[in-house]
Amino acid sequence: MRPDxxxxxxxxVTKVYGEGETAVRALRGVSLRVERGDYVAIMGASGxxxxxxxxxxxxxxxxxxxxxxxxxxxxxxxxERRLAIVRNRKIGFVFQSFNLIPRMSALANVELPLAYxxxxxxxxxxxxxxxxxxxxxxxxxHHQPNELSGGQQQRVAVxxxxxxAPTLLLADEPTGxxxxxxxxxxxxxxxxxxxxxxxxxxxTHEEEVAAHAKRIVRLVDGRIVEDVRVAPAGGPPPRLAExxx
Amino acid sequence: xxxxxxxxxALRGLAANKMRSALxxxxxxxxxxxxxxxxxxxxxxxxxxxxxxxxxxxxxxxxTPSTSGGGGGPGGFxxxxxxxxxxxxxxAGRQNTGPRVQARDLTVDDARALAxxxxxxxxxxxxxxxxxxxxxxxxxxxSHSISQLxxxxxxxxxxxxxPVAKGSYFYNDDVLAARKVVVIGQTVxxxxxxxxxxxxxxxxVSGVPFTVVGVLKETGSSGFQDADDxxxxxxxxxxxxxxxxxxxxxxxxQAKSAEAVDAAQAEVTEVLDQRHGITGSASADYRxxxxxxxxxxxxxxxxxxxxxxxxxxxxxxxxxxxxxxxxMLVTVTERTREIGIRKAIGxxxxxxxxxxxxxxTMLSLVGGLLGVLIAVAGAQFTIAxxxxxxxxxxxxLALGVSVVIGLFxxxxxxxxxAGLRPIEALRFE
Ligand SMILES: Nc1ncnc2c1ncn2[C@@H]1O[C@H](COP(=O)(O)OP(=O)(O)OP(=O)(O)O)[C@@H](O)[C@H]1O
Ligand SMILES: [Mg+2]
Numbered sequence: 001m002r003p004d005x006x007x008x009x010x011x012x013v014t015k016v017y018g019e020g021e022t023a024v025r026a027l028r029g030v031s032l033r034v035e036r037g038d039y040v041a042i043m044g045a046s047g048x049x050x051x052x053x054x055x056x057x058x059x060x061x062x063x064x065x066x067x068x069x070x071x072x073x074x075x076x077x078x079x080e081r082r083l084a085i086v087r088n089r090k091i092g093f094v095f096q097s098f099n100l101i102p103r104m105s106a107l108a109n110v111e112l113p114l115a116y117x118x119x120x121x122x123x124x125x126x127x128x129x130x131x132x133x134x135x136x137x138x139x140x141x142h143h144q145p146n147e148l149s150g151g152q153q154q155r156v157a158v159x160x161x162x163x164x165a166p167t168l169l170l171a172d173e174p175t176g177x178x179x180x181x182x183x184x185x186x187x188x189x190x191x192x193x194x195x196x197x198x199x200x201x202x203x204t205h206e207e208e209v210a211a212h213a214k215r216i217v218r219l220v221d222g223r224i225v226e227d228v229r230v231a232p233a234g235g236p237p238p239r240l241a242e243x244x245x
Numbered sequence: 246x247x248x249x250x251x252x253x254x255a256l257r258g259l260a261a262n263k264m265r266s267a268l269x270x271x272x273x274x275x276x277x278x279x280x281x282x283x284x285x286x287x288x289x290x291x292x293x294x295x296x297x298x299x300x301x302x303x304x305x306x307x308x309t310p311s312t313s314g315g316g317g318g319p320g321g322f323x324x325x326x327x328x329x330x331x332x333x334x335x336x337a338g339r340q341n342t343g344p345r346v347q348a349r350d351l352t353v354d355d356a357r358a359l360a361x362x363x364x365x366x367x368x369x370x371x372x373x374x375x376x377x378x379x380x381x382x383x384x385x386x387x388s389h390s391i392s393q394l395x396x397x398x399x400x401x402x403x404x405x406x407x408p409v410a411k412g413s414y415f416y417n418d419d420v421l422a423a424r425k426v427v428v429i430g431q432t433v434x435x436x437x438x439x440x441x442x443x444x445x446x447x448x449x450v451s452g453v454p455f456t457v458v459g460v461l462k463e464t465g466s467s468g469f470q471d472a473d474d475x476x477x478x479x480x481x482x483x484x485x486x487x488x489x490x491x492x493x494x495x496x497x498x499q500a501k502s503a504e505a506v507d508a509a510q511a512e513v514t515e516v517l518d519q520r521h522g523i524t525g526s527a528s529a530d531y532r533x534x535x536x537x538x539x540x541x542x543x544x545x546x547x548x549x550x551x552x553x554x555x556x557x558x559x560x561x562x563x564x565x566x567x568x569x570x571x572x573m574l575v576t577v578t579e580r581t582r583e584i585g586i587r588k589a590i591g592x593x594x595x596x597x598x599x600x601x602x603x604x605x606t607m608l609s610l611v612g613g614l615l616g617v618l619i620a621v622a623g624a625q626f627t628i629a630x631x632x633x634x635x636x637x638x639x640x641x642l643a644l645g646v647s648v649v650i651g652l653f654x655x656x657x658x659x660x661x662x663a664g665l666r667p668i669e670a671l672r673f674e
Contacts, residue, residue: 060589061668080594087667088591099586099671103261113590115250160590 005072007168007199008034008057013066015052015222026052028222029066034168038233039194040201041210044219050203053219054172057201058093059083071167088117092161094171098153100145106132106156107141113164131159135189151182158189162198169193171202175209187212187239194237212239251596255603258576269572270612273647276562277616278623280643283558285624285633287551292634294547298540304369304506305404306513307534308496310351349521349530350492353480358516359498365512367505370400372497373480377451377487382437382476384448389436391429392474394450396483397497402428404499407477412444412459415479423481428459430473450476453486506537555639562643565612566650573605573658584662585670598663605655606648613647 015027026049034040044050055061056068059075068075071090078086087093100109110128119127132141135155145153154174161169171190175183183206191212194200202213210216214237218226231238259266356373359365377394395401399414415426427448434443443457455478464472484490500509510533523529577584584597617640624633 055668058589060671061666084588084591084593086591087589091591093589095671099582099589101583101586103257112587116587116590116592116596164591 004036005069006033007036007038007071008032008201009069010057011067013053013056013063013068015049015056015061016064026222027056027063030219030222030224031066032217032224034199034201035233036199037194037197038199039190039212039214039237041213041216042201042203042219043205043210043216046205048219049222050219051172052222054170054201054203057168058091058170059087060093084116088113089164090167092164092166092169094154094157094161094169094174096173096176098145098150098157098177100153100156100160102145105142105144106137106148106159109145109156110160110163113160117164127163128159131163132156134162135159136185149182151178151185154178154182154186155189158186162193167199169198169200171200173203173205175204175206183209191237191240195240212237214238248599251599251603252607254600255607258580258600258604259607262576265572265575266608269568269608270615272565272568273562273609273612273650274565274616274619276558276565277613277643277647278620279558279561280555280646281617281620281635281639282623282628282633283554284551284639285620285635286628286631287547287554288636289634290631291544291547291551293631294543295540298536298543299406304500304503305406305536306498306500306506306510307536308351308498308513308517309494309532309534310492311528311530311532351494351496351531352492355517355520356493356496358520359496359513364516365509367500367509367512369499369501370398370404371499372398372401372404373493374401374495374497375480375483375488375491376494377483380450380476380487382433382448382450384437384443384446387437387439389433391433391450391476392471393476394483394487395475395477396480396488397477398480400499401477401497404497407464408462409459410462411442412457415458420479420481423485424479425453425455425482425486426458427455427476427478428461429457429477430461430475431463432471432473433476434460451487455482503537506535510535559646562646562650565647566609566654569605569608569651570654570657572608573601573655574661576604577601577658577662581662581665581670581673584665585667585673588665588667588670594663598659601659601662602652602655605659606651609647609651609655610644613644616647617644 010030010032013027013030014025017024017026030049030053042050042053052061056063057070059070062076070086073086075083075086100106101112104112107125107128110131111124114124114127129138129141132138135158137152137155137159140148140152140156143152145156148156154177158171158174161171169190174186174190178186187209190200190202194214200213202209204210214229214231214233214235216226216228216230217224231241235241351373353373356371359368360371362368375396377396378392380391380394382389382391398420399416401407402409402414409428410431412428414428415424418424419426427450429437429443429448437443437448438446443460446457447454448457449455455476461473461475461477498509498513500506513533514529517531518524518529521530587597620640621635624635626633
């Protein structure tokens, strides 16, 4: 029996923005495999291509060259309709700027991916409430984004990303706009998700945040220059392991 | 993601910008209401005109003397004295178009000749008519100026479509004996008698006593002229006492059937041409008004009128539609980020397309329905002297068009929204 395919398998991915004189080579051949259950932090200087990489991994953008397999399927060969399904079922995306839909309650925001996924209303509500409970916002479900603090908004965004039980949870500087207390809250949620076997890829500037990951990848000028494993992919994340010991 | 869900999203989108949604709807509302109301006014005035023509009588031909044909006949002064059929001022405006022929007036002898079945087999009845206008009538202190006093034969009642509501017509005997009996219209009855039963009472018309034998059925006011302000009496009685034995104001001919009207017209023309000595290119000194032809002509004209009104209104509907496109474009631009977020969490293209199309359609449908309500309410009032008559197809059409407009004008912005790549939409500022 063949082993599980890696959740993420990038090979020699390149991305060029624009063309001619002004062309920017944001990614210059990135190859990366992420196994199921791993917790990867991607670090690098500003402009090194982290967000570009993340957008490709999240199927929000298409690479200029190279191939990308998500959970065994070649994403490059999918049409728009299938891509929407992949985004909906396999990927949960957390943005630096939260990206909640204004004038919709936290609950409605979290229900939205389920609605697009065709889940029935009652089931949707139950799962959305459970996800909000997991991020500690059971009390705030009927508040609209503008009635929540930044940290709370980001936790709603995390709830929205994990409510569909995606194969892969992506976060682009999830703590970039948060203070240290709120950052702690979010990172604790990520630790627990990782401990429960979820696959996470997190972009960050902060060593403190990267210290939660089991593996740290460093990008410089669109290339991977360092790939360090801190803890085994199958085990608990390092911070939780510390607490346990 | 079902239909109800898409509608809910659309509704939420519209509610987020109530003022804007309301103003956009107003554009469609005005367009739809204008189409329905203007078509209703066109239809109403058309029906009113048709009714007025029908009042002339079924299958009837009206012959009047024509001033444009012939030359100085002897009838002018007599007509001026008798107020012959409202054709005053004819003397001054007389023009000659054909060779000069002695123009002859219409006479009772003309009428007799037309009534001869040998000459005119398609003619059912012939009624010579003299008219005296603005005759002052009085009954026991009450007085009233009758706008039209008609002197004629009994066949006039049927030919001119004037049934009697109370009492009876007068008969041929009354005509032969020149009895001073009269059938009066509703307006006259009300003004002279009020609640009193007019039958058998004697009224004086310009000092001459007439006995009322009947009251005409009410016909309703026909625009500028009150068709009920009339009195009808035997021809010789009116000639004796009021107009003198001059020429006739008109001759009313009734054809045997609707199909026989054209044949009757040909026969009448032949008889009159012969009697009046009209030959070849000479233009006739009389004119025949054919009710059926008149009706066709007028209905064609009013039809054009209604279409024109509708077209003007349709333009305002189009403008309303452009308003929808405009607002939807603004909405899409404004909400590009939101579209990006929705796509990033896996919204299929159809759901985005559906949401914006539903928003546009809802704008136009709600605006359209309100427009129908307002048009129906507005049609209850008389507008510019016309009672609008709502044409049901105009409602269906205006509503249908407004929904199509929503779909059509909404589809461009909606397509643009749905076609955006998620990352482009997310980066949009
Ligand atoms: N849409 C775009 N068009 C053109 N160039 C772009 C675009 N997006 C990114 N770039 C360029 O690609 C390079 C990588 O950008 P990217 O956003 O991936 O950096 P990053 O590592 O996420 O930086 P940061 O830490 O500041 O977020 C940069 O030089 C940037 O200028
Ligand atoms: Mg970035």
